[in-house]
Amino acid sequence: MTETLAIRPTDAAKDSGALIADMGARARAAAVRLAGAPTADKAKALVEAAKAIRARAAAILAANAEDVARAQANGLTAAMIDRLTLDPARLEGVAAGLEAVAALPDPVGQRIDETRRPNGLLLQRVRVPLGVIGIIYESRPNVTADAGALSLMSGNACILRGGSEATASNRAIHAALLDGIRAAGLPEDAIQLVPTTDRAAVGAMLAAQGLIDIIVPRGGKSLVARVQDEARVPVLAHLDGIVHLYIDRAADPAKAVPLAVNAKMRRTGVCGATETLLIDRAYGDPATIVGALVEAGCEVRGDADARAIDDRVLPAADSDWDCEYLDSILSVAIVDGVDGAMAHIARHSSHHTDAIVTEDQPTADRFLAGVDSAIVMHNASTQFADGGEFGLGAEIGISTGRLHARGPVALEGLTTYKWLVRGEGQLRP
Amino acid sequence: MTETLAIRPTDAAKDSGALIADMGARARAAAVRLAGAPTADKAKALVEAAKAIRARAAAILAANAEDVARAQANGLTAAMIDRLTLDPARLEGVAAGLEAVAALPDPVGQRIDETRRPNGLLLQRVRVPLGVIGIIYESRPNVTADAGALSLMSGNACILRGGSEATASNRAIHAALLDGIRAAGLPEDAIQLVPTTDRAAVGAMLAAQGLIDIIVPRGGKSLVARVQDEARVPVLAHLDGIVHLYIDRAADPAKAVPLAVNAKMRRTGVCGATETLLIDRAYGDPATIVGALVEAGCEVRGDADARAIDDRVLPAADSDWDCEYLDSILSVAIVDGVDGAMAHIARHSSHHTDAIVTEDQPTADRFLAGVDSAIVMHNASTQFADGGEFGLGAEIGISTGRLHARGPVALEGLTTYKWLVRGEGQLRP
Incomplete structure (x- = not known):
């Protein structure tokens, strides 16, 4: 009854x-x-x-x-x-x-x-x-x-x-x-x-x-x-996960390549999946990163500089920089160092999760301090943006609002x- | 310029x-x-x-x-x-x-x-x-x-x-x-x-x-x-400060009388001023408290039991229990112990500040745990509800909302x- x-x-x-x-x-x-x-x-x-x-x-x-x-x-x-x-x-x-x-x-x-x-x-x-x-x-x-x-x-x-x-x-x-x-x-x-x-x-x-x-x-x-x-x-609530991964000039390629592939391709439908890859113009080997993504089955859309790296990169439209694909698609932009990356992120991020790959600690600290997102990562896959992975045991959601609770909420x-x-x-x- | x-x-x-x-x-x-x-x-x-x-x-x-x-x-x-x-x-x-x-x-x-x-x-x-x-x-x-x-x-x-x-x-x-x-x-x-x-x-x-x-x-x-x-x-924001002071049967009269007068009369226009006094039916000397308030210049409005204590107590209307006077006016109700006080508070409090006066620690702990207000006090004047008094240095307000920040906000x-x-x-x- x-x-x-x-x-x-x-x-x-x-x-x-x-x-x-x-x-x-x-x-x-x-x-x-x-x-x-x-x-x-x-x-x-x-x-x-x-x-x-x-x-x-x-x-x-x-x-x-x-x-x-x-x-x-x-x-x-x-x-x-x-x-x-x-x-x-x-x-x-x-x-x-x-x-x-x-x-x-x-x-x-x-x-x-x-x-x-x-x-x-x-x-x-x-x-x-x-x-x-x-x-x-x-x-x-x-x-x-x-x-x-x-x-x-x-x-x-x-x-x-x-x-x-x-x-x-x-x-x-x-x-x-x-x-x-x-x-x-x-x-x-x-x-x-x-x-x-x-x-x-x-x-x-x-x-x-x-x-x-x-x-x-x-x-x-x-x-x-x-x-x-x-x-x-x-x-x-969180509305969008327009997540950025930035490869700095001082990134270790042995970390950068697998991080880019994991951040984008491990699961493409989760809110922590990277949607835009930013590569420092001074980074030595962007071709290996872009190639690894294409070979992992990812459609890569880039700005003119990114298309010059690999002819398999398709042209990105303006709307690509504000798109949460939740799919095997990635936008790639070439930026001028950490400041260029932070400026791009400030303009396009949904303030969910953004990450930097670098071996230079001062640059990492600038990025961690300067990027205004619920989660900011250094040398880690953005796919870790999850209450379980954060040790919270579970999550009721990831908040992109600024009040009360931010990031994974348990x-x-x-x-x-x-x-x-x-x-x-x-x-x- | x-x-x-x-x-x-x-x-x-x-x-x-x-x-x-x-x-x-x-x-x-x-x-x-x-x-x-x-x-x-x-x-x-x-x-x-x-x-x-x-x-x-x-x-x-x-x-x-x-x-x-x-x-x-x-x-x-x-x-x-x-x-x-x-x-x-x-x-x-x-x-x-x-x-x-x-x-x-x-x-x-x-x-x-x-x-x-x-x-x-x-x-x-x-x-x-x-x-x-x-x-x-x-x-x-x-x-x-x-x-x-x-x-x-x-x-x-x-x-x-x-x-x-x-x-x-x-x-x-x-x-x-x-x-x-x-x-x-x-x-x-x-x-x-x-x-x-x-x-x-x-x-x-x-x-x-x-x-x-x-x-x-x-x-x-x-x-x-x-x-x-x-x-x-x-x-x-906070909308109302309908603040209660409860005098328990185990209250020390040497504390209860000055606390009641201070909580109400120190400054009547502040949000932490007591607006309703609840007195345990088993408290020994309610007349001294009510008398001290009247003599301090407070208009006291009470239920039938309170009016029986002192003939200077005016009759309270139903609306008195939900009123933030911000003035030298107080409503007084006689309640059956801490449970009666908590029931009255649950019905009428604006969840700003509520207080108990008692020498019985388990009773105090029940009240502190059970009253759902931003600030819950034991043996202290409700007029302490203030960011400066809390050591926050200043306050932008006292929040009676439940999200983000509660009580004095600095x-x-x-x-x-x-x-x-x-x-x-x-x-x-």
Whole structure:
């Protein structure tokens, strides 16, 4: 009985606004309880949810097969169907992901700093949950578990709104999460799934100031752009990953060539994939780098100087410098040293990740200090731009905004802090 | 010549949108230079600005006298005229404030944390400026100096939009700030003053996504509400200070009585002033507390139980529990222990500051953990809710929002961070 509560609107919640208001109020009540929940209880909920994912595997895969069949009938693209599809290995990945989040250090209650004032007052800043998180995503059903787990472990209630094509899969996974929450004695409204695929529900979430503390969009550019455009609630999001790799004159070719190939070609569809290669005019052997990329199957588009290096380089249009290809395509520009690289990056970067390859430490330090991006790297592949690779255990996204959290966001980014002031009766003069 | 640039729109900037776009672009260029400015240069600019305030005192006071005369002719309230008025002592306070900010530790470049990954990558989070700060304020001309100084010292460019009634004063103070900036060789566009009092300029600032990174409103409730309502740029603001002081059964009367009087009556117009007193039904001597408040000149409005304590207590209406009086008025409710207090606070607090008075540490700890406000105090006057009292040296405001910065916001709150990744050629497998 209780299980259906979270996925079926009450009579009072017939339209989207009322639905989200109702879910928001229940989320707030759950958030109050979660804020004080012991780490062990939150971890138990996730470990039990992982067990439930495994126990319910057949039902989840059957629900997913329904979604996939409907998606095929509706003519969704192969890429969308791939993102939607679960198989036993992917589902085990979902369960293992829940266990991994359960094992992360709990940020709630951590002391950020402490000061004793001359009048004896003791000031402490301690981490507390943000409150209620709204997550709006597309076809990947694993986000239901990932985002739910990160919210719960950081002491937040969440309202999940998945893509309509994944409805059955999301409900089946959500049921497993509720098993875990119940087993740990935590409030079921900790993780709620919006029961309608009506797009108006997304609008109601974006307008839910006071009910939802932060919105996290997970999906393609058009979803994120709509969310950023419409939201009255603060949004934690990245829109583009126009990532640059700069090969300085003092780069070691033995590092530069494999870094360029790895940064671009390891996986071309991730936001940390390099989209523009900048090569110092004074770098000795640009031809080997460009050749290695072409031979790795990359289409290279360049400015006139880059085309002079290798006749397989196609001409770049102006728009290439602002393009996130997410594909085996790379733009290459020849620049005048680190200043030229930094000027190009300032003009075209999406402030996600940018990197320099050089053996000259002062040049590296100038680049690290001067490039205003969430992540700035020296002699490392831009494909490391990932919460897991950063040791955060998981990530709810990579923020290219400047406020609150920047770069990979995991548990800590889903918290805020409060000031505790401990006195012995001090009066302010 | 250069001085007038910052306060006179160019031909290209005839309407507010174009004006703010132009100022925003110049602010962004200045912000890039400020982000890398040495601490000594920023401090020098402020120390030299303080000297210029003193050197230009006669001109500033004359400009202020113009503003005050116009305000009187326009029939502004005495309170508004008081906020507007400068005298030699207040102006010396402005100069000293600049010097105090110059002496604060520079947050820019501070290392937040550092991790070495198993693959050898070194990850560091370092503080960097937010970028461009828009500050919208009312009649107090000292905000021009305070807010400009905090922005500059934290490496940010700022766009200041003061109240129309303070135009001449603001321009005169701004000229002194520009003296300091020039003396330190920093870009003049670091601190720009909007040259028009057209209200449309405020709208253009609130809509300036990508040009202005954060808006800080400084002023009364209607200004802050308008800003929060219209802004597309993130806002750092507090709307209300509905502050509670709870006297627990285990409170020491020798602390409780003076704390209640100080928390309410020290200054009634500040946001940290207590507006509602909650008294535990089991507290032994509520009459002494209520009597002390009445005798201190406070109008006390209470629920039925509070009125039974002292017949000078007036009846409270429902609206009293949600009212920020900012005056010598207090609402008093009798509650059932710390749970009753926390329930009342959860319903009525504006999440600014709430405090408990008790000698029982477990009760204090429950209150500190359970009350979800920016500042939660134990055995201290709520009037300590202030950046200066917290040792931050100054404050640009007290945030009651949950994201980015909470409670008193000074230099650190005007920064964000970036991730530096230092490698030796690591490829992602």
